[in-house]
Amino acid sequence: MAPEATQETMDEVTPHLSQECLTFTLGAEEYGIDILKVQEIRGYEYEAVTRIANSPEFIKGVINLRGIIVPIVDMRIKFSLGEPEYNQFTVVIILNVNHRIVGMVVDSVSDVIALTPEQIRPAPELGSIMDAQLLTGLGTIDDRMLILVDIEKLMNSPEMALMDDAAAELAGA
């Protein structure tokens, strides 16, 4: 049985069960994304990335992931979070959204947290910085605030320039 199916049916049937999120940091901020969209976590090999001409700054290029060509985006550049560093601690989260595989460079990855609905607050309008549609809420664990992102919507959005317009429409961006 597909894990997604279980997740959805479970959410419908028992809304009090929690949603599992992978948390990662970009600069000083912590983000959380649906764990089911994460395929794997890798280190970032700078030399292995092939640049793609005339693409936005945040699209670093493509890599060979066991025979598949996967684009890599650097969210720190996308969100203008200062100068990104590329060292042995830099992590790439490989996502599988809508059968497309995309890699996302982040500063570091933390744990997988199960958030109960009580811990999630609605996201305020952040204006132009990030489209509120992309946020599913703000989570609170102790003193930490997790910015919960709908990673699928984010990757499919036209501003990410990862997909052609036609494909983006199909994906319902």
Next chain:
Amino acid sequence: MTVDMSQFYQVFFEEAGEHLSNMENLLLSLDIESPEQEDLNAIFRAAHSIKGGSATFGFTDIAEVTHILESLLDRIRNGELALQKDMVDVFLRAGDILKDQLAAHQNNEESDTEAARGVCEELTRWQHSDESAAPASTAQPPENPPPADTDTAAEQRYTITFTPSSSPAEHGVHMENMAAELEKLGAVDILAEGSAENPVWRFALTTAAPEEAIREPFDFFAQPADVVIEPAPPAQAAAEEEQGYGFFTDIASPEPAEEEAEQGYGFFTDVDAVRKTAEEEAQGYGFFEKIEPPQETPPTAASGGGAGRRDVGQPKGDAASPGKRPSDKAATAAQTESIRVSVEKVDQLINLVGELVITQAMVAQTANKLPPDVYETLQVSLSQLEHNTRDLQESVMSIRMMPISFVFSRFPRVVRDLSSKLNKQVELKTVGEGTELDKGLIEKLSDPLTHLVRNSLDHGVESPEKRLAAGKPAKGTITLRASHQGGNVVIEVIDDGAGMDREKILAKAKERGIPVSDTIPDQEVWQLIFEAGFSTAEVVTDVSGRGVGMDVVKRNIIHGMGGRIEMESHSGAGTRIIIRLPLTLAILDGMSVSVGGDIFITPLTYIVESLKPREEDIKTVSGRGRVVYVRGEYVTLLPLHEVFNIQPVVAEPQDGILVLVEAEGKKVALFVDELVGQHQVVIKSLETNFRKVAGISGATIMGDGKVALILDISSLVRLSQG
């Protein structure tokens, strides 16, 4: 028997399709005056096989058409009827109807019953074209051995009484299949059909099979007690039986073995009809259809012919077992040893071998860095590994290779139909039909080639009068030629028609606002016809003239297959269109070049030459960048580092390398830092996870595991033109 027959449908559709193409080819190559006996036999066998299979699966419409078809064919091959050209036309049309019917069944749609009926009537008319009086059902071809009157000693006649313990309605379907099963054992007579009032079914079966075999089909859905099998005396109306079954004649014929081969068609006739006249067997496809006997006298002769056919018997007496297709299978099996494999399996195999090649390259590259003297045995083994991998790759790729005759084979028909429609005389020649190319390419080639041939016929070849006036033979020739050249497959469409009119094309181009000068070379003029909507035809016919075809050709060949098209034309003499295709879609021969440290792959098929230019040969043209003087012409310089916004290692062309490429008739010089090497690379899709990148057609994985981008030469050429 409640076996689900639908699992066998696919096999039937495929094989029927093959029989139909075979039949069409043979029909087209028939010499009307003196047809080859073996060809006639082969055509007959093809129709016969289709009929058998279609009846087994209950496709009565197909069976109906094929039955009449083969009756007529039988008369022709026996020499009773002379073959005429119009007959061949009807046969070809029948073939088309059959194709439609097959497709309809495959897609669960309705087929055109009107057309089918029309064809059947025509065929029947031809069949009786030499008969003056309406024959009785006893009309049988003279050569036939007289049917035996009595059953042979080995065969016994049984009466089977089946009293279903559950409702007859439930068993309706079972009974039909049941009847088919009984067919295989021998001649069956339905004495009584089960109905609501009286659910008892009674059959009379004449067979040499033992009682257990008779009981077997019933066992699947009936209680043993429900079925009573008793030996019965031979039927009084033995003579009627012989004639009565059209398909099971000669119950006691000297050839019971091949008889059984024919039993498997599941044709049933309504018993009463049979008893009255012997005419309905031909119509009895619907298993238990109640046929009104009196109205249907015309088909009597058809059935008579049918009965006769059986008497002649099949040349190959196949000892058939139930469930086996008719004896044709023995003949076809002897011709080719082959296995049906699904395309996905082959593709999977090719992908895996592709991955193996990449991995092997990576290993080789790593091993190259080791000191050779220390690791000598390793190097030797790796060298061996490389040989093995290459051989494996070639073998696997050849699995998907099919001879181009698969594409060429449809053209005799196309040319025939079209030339008679346009009132032109055209002969089609094919050369190099054995040239092999990848299955995927074959399928994609069919449409563009059809467009090109139709164009040649419509615009190229002139009418017979014009040709004679021009001193040419009235019959025009279109030649399809295929060959291997270098790493490519080259396909040419050559006609000896009027050639392309340069002036007309230029005028049309200007009319459409395309910037052209009058002095552009012929090659570029011809390329103009690829513009969408471009046509110099005065009249738009349903054959061509709309300006759509060449656009499709370009898209399919150039973009769909990574191929190239060149054209040559001489006014009054003819036109030659040359298509170059890579051998496969998945693997590419390329030259890797380096620009600013990044590696790009240039497909070898586009490369004309690579050179290190001299400073004097580089000229600037204000507003259009730079050109380089090469072999007497000025070629636009396209620095790749500008296209891809990379910081190049080499700034000036004379310090780097120029790779001269040609696409769509235009040449461009790509300015790169250096040449790295020549590789055979596996094409990987960039668009699966990313979007389309301008100037890039795909990606590949190099020996060091890194991704390299493959250049899209056509779009680069277009880019350079501004």
